[in-house]
Amino acid sequence: MSVVVGIDLGGSKIALGLVDAENRILSRRRIDTKSAAGLDNVITRIAEQVDSLRRELPAGQGITALGVGAPGPVDHITGDLLTLVNLPGISNSPFRRVLSQRLGLPVALDHDAKVAALGEFYFGAGKKRESMVYIVIGTGVGAAIIYEGRLIYGESNTAGESGHMTIDPHGPVCHCGSRGCLETYASGPALARHYAAASGEKIDGAQVSKRALAGDRAARQVLNEAGWALGIAVASLAMTLNIELFIIGGSVARAGDLLLKPARATLPGYAFQAVAARVRVQASQLGEDGAVLGAAWLARARGKLG
Amino acid sequence: MSVVVGIDLGGSKIALGLVDAENRILSRRRIDTKSAAGLDNVITRIAEQVDSLRRELPAGQGITALGVGAPGPVDHITGDLLTLVNLPGISNSPFRRVLSQRLGLPVALDHDAKVAALGEFYFGAGKKRESMVYIVIGTGVGAAIIYEGRLIYGESNTAGESGHMTIDPHGPVCHCGSRGCLETYASGPALARHYAAASGEKIDGAQVSKRALAGDRAARQVLNEAGWALGIAVASLAMTLNIELFIIGGSVARAGDLLLKPARATLPGYAFQAVAARVRVQASQLGEDGAVLGAAWLARARGKLG
Numbered sequence: 001m002s003v004v005v006g007i008d009l010g011g012s013k014i015a016l017g018l019v020d021a022e023n024r025i026l027s028r029r030r031i032d033t034k035s036a037a038g039l040d041n042v043i044t045r046i047a048e049q050v051d052s053l054r055r056e057l058p059a060g061q062g063i064t065a066l067g068v069g070a071p072g073p074v075d076h077i078t079g080d081l082l083t084l085v086n087l088p089g090i091s092n093s094p095f096r097r098v099l100s101q102r103l104g105l106p107v108a109l110d111h112d113a114k115v116a117a118l119g120e121f122y123f124g125a126g127k128k129r130e131s132m133v134y135i136v137i138g139t140g141v142g143a144a145i146i147y148e149g150r151l152i153y154g155e156s157n158t159a160g161e162s163g164h165m166t167i168d169p170h171g172p173v174c175h176c177g178s179r180g181c182l183e184t185y186a187s188g189p190a191l192a193r194h195y196a197a198a199s200g201e202k203i204d205g206a207q208v209s210k211r212a213l214a215g216d217r218a219a220r221q222v223l224n225e226a227g228w229a230l231g232i233a234v235a236s237l238a239m240t241l242n243i244e245l246f247i248i249g250g251s252v253a254r255a256g257d258l259l260l261k262p263a264r265a266t267l268p269g270y271a272f273q274a275v276a277a278r279v280r281v282q283a284s285q286l287g288e289d290g291a292v293l294g295a296a297w298l299a300r301a302r303g304k305l306g
Numbered sequence: 307m308s309v310v311v312g313i314d315l316g317g318s319k320i321a322l323g324l325v326d327a328e329n330r331i332l333s334r335r336r337i338d339t340k341s342a343a344g345l346d347n348v349i350t351r352i353a354e355q356v357d358s359l360r361r362e363l364p365a366g367q368g369i370t371a372l373g374v375g376a377p378g379p380v381d382h383i384t385g386d387l388l389t390l391v392n393l394p395g396i397s398n399s400p401f402r403r404v405l406s407q408r409l410g411l412p413v414a415l416d417h418d419a420k421v422a423a424l425g426e427f428y429f430g431a432g433k434k435r436e437s438m439v440y441i442v443i444g445t446g447v448g449a450a451i452i453y454e455g456r457l458i459y460g461e462s463n464t465a466g467e468s469g470h471m472t473i474d475p476h477g478p479v480c481h482c483g484s485r486g487c488l489e490t491y492a493s494g495p496a497l498a499r500h501y502a503a504a505s506g507e508k509i510d511g512a513q514v515s516k517r518a519l520a521g522d523r524a525a526r527q528v529l530n531e532a533g534w535a536l537g538i539a540v541a542s543l544a545m546t547l548n549i550e551l552f553i554i555g556g557s558v559a560r561a562g563d564l565l566l567k568p569a570r571a572t573l574p575g576y577a578f579q580a581v582a583a584r585v586r587v588q589a590s591q592l593g594e595d596g597a598v599l600g601a602a603w604l605a606r607a608r609g610k611l612g
Contacts, residue, residue: 143546155437156581156584158581159546159547161545165546167475168474168475168476178576179576236471239468240449242464242466269485273483
């Protein structure tokens with residue numbers, strides 16, 4: 001086992017971590033995505049940071065592969081990026097191949113929720129489990145299902161869009177065109193919208209979480225409703241899949257028990273008692289490091305040249 | 307490959323089929339469950355019918371294994387039956403083992419929705435597919451998920467209780483204690499209840515389907531609402547699993563397009579367009595034979611002695 005680089009490609013930043021054979025992050029780098037528009041520019045900035053990380057290694061030791069988590073769908077044949085709403089510059093580009101050719105290293109690429117789930121599965125809250133559902137709640141809501149040790153991709157590689165499970169068919173309209181999706185209750189923009197409706201004040205979802213942690217009553221009520229919707233989604237998923245560990249990550253999950261307690265409290269009302277009793281809903285253990293460590297795992301497992 | 311017996315153990319009848327190496331049902335038997343109470347009696351009646359089927363075979367040819375689909379949960383270690391609400395006499399009994407010992411043949415046992423799904427997967431509407439969801443709508447609503455060729459059992463062997471996915475969290479109370487479960491809209495008893503509320507007449511779910519087929523407007527409206535709920539469940543499952551074939555079986559599904567058309571019409575309103583466009587919602591191809599053929603497949607794949 002060797003040293004690899006795990007990369008979390010986000011809408012606002014790219015985080016890189018140099019990861020050793022014991023899956024420790026030896027060193028980190030961060031690139032502001034806004035300063036890195038366009039495929040060529042993004043590749044160049046990443047290559048610079050990978051070179052900079054390489055120089056930290058003792059002479060004779062090199063980086064052997066790269067893994068990348070991307071904020072959108074990935075073509076499962078070419079391993080390249082499909083439409084990325086938040087990163088239009090590199091959408092539909094042969095990103096994986098170009099990065100691999102530029103650096104002369106094997107590169108693996110997958111959807112960010114799946115990559116973060118791999119991190120938690122191998123190194124975090126899912127360690128020693130065979131199955132788990134990871135739900136990431138941020139600007140959007142996504143999921144990754146690991147069943148008996150394997151990620152579920154689905155027949156067209158779009159599995160895990162559980163943010164668009166219906167919570168209430170008469171609920172608010174979602175930007176996807178549907179109604180009452182989990183995302184309309186629990187995403188960062190949903191928290192912001194609901195907080196503005198309650199208080200008249202416009203702040204973003206992360207700030208709603210912060211205020212809730214500081215005791216703001218309207219913010220707590222908004223998180224309470226988000227937790228209620230999350231609990232219903234967890235209940236329906238648990239009834240169908242009988243997976244017993246749900247790990248909640250992403251920026252909104254930083255509210256911790258203010259989100260998770262109402263989810264846990266809602267669950268028994270919408271699942272068989274025997275099922276609800278075995279389900280654990282817990283916060284991600286690795287936070288932002290989950291994606292970097294998952295990407296590093298992916299680099300070793302599936303990195304390919306060119 | 308040899309001749310086996312597939313058994314569909316139901317709440318009101320036990321259906322047996324003698325199945326040859328080409329997966330054709332050569333001969334059938336049927337036992338009224340009400341006349342067969344208690345483990346010993348059920349085993350004796352099944353053994354008699356298996357003997358009777360055996361006598362139809364040419365001299366020198368025998369039955370090599372039995373497969374059974376049971377209307378309730380199965381212990382995945384012992385292969386025996388857990389609580390069967392509709393068959394209290396053989397609930398929690400070492401049914402599989404006793405049947406195997408009595409006949410001196412390997413026996414395999416599994417949950418009826420999974421067994422019927424195996425039938426459709428290998429010999430019916432799911433032939434040539436790698437993944438599918440089978441939803442059985444009768445007295446209850448159950449599901450079986452086959453993903454990349456394998457049934458999903460879950461961590462405690464209770465996967466597939468999708469009849470208790472939440473369609474509307476403010477919906478009618480379900481007998482399971484939850485609210486707005488798919489079962490409260492689409493099961494036979496739900497159809498009967500809704501029809502009685504609309505027309506004042508008490509008939510059972512199968513009769514509601516029959517009347518709808520005959521043109522009864524209230525019955526059609528009831529099936530329309532059931533299809534709406536089914537469409538929402540299919541949408542949420544498709545978003546999460548990205549499985550593209552949904553096969554609907556069970557007695558209520560005999561209403562065919564009167565149930566499936568509203569389900570198909572609801573789907574695009576509750577799933578991404580790209581996902582909805584690839585989903586097929588179709589009636590089971592094998593009907594009641596699905597469980598017998600699935601049980602026969604199970605007998606060959608997993609039958610074990612004693």
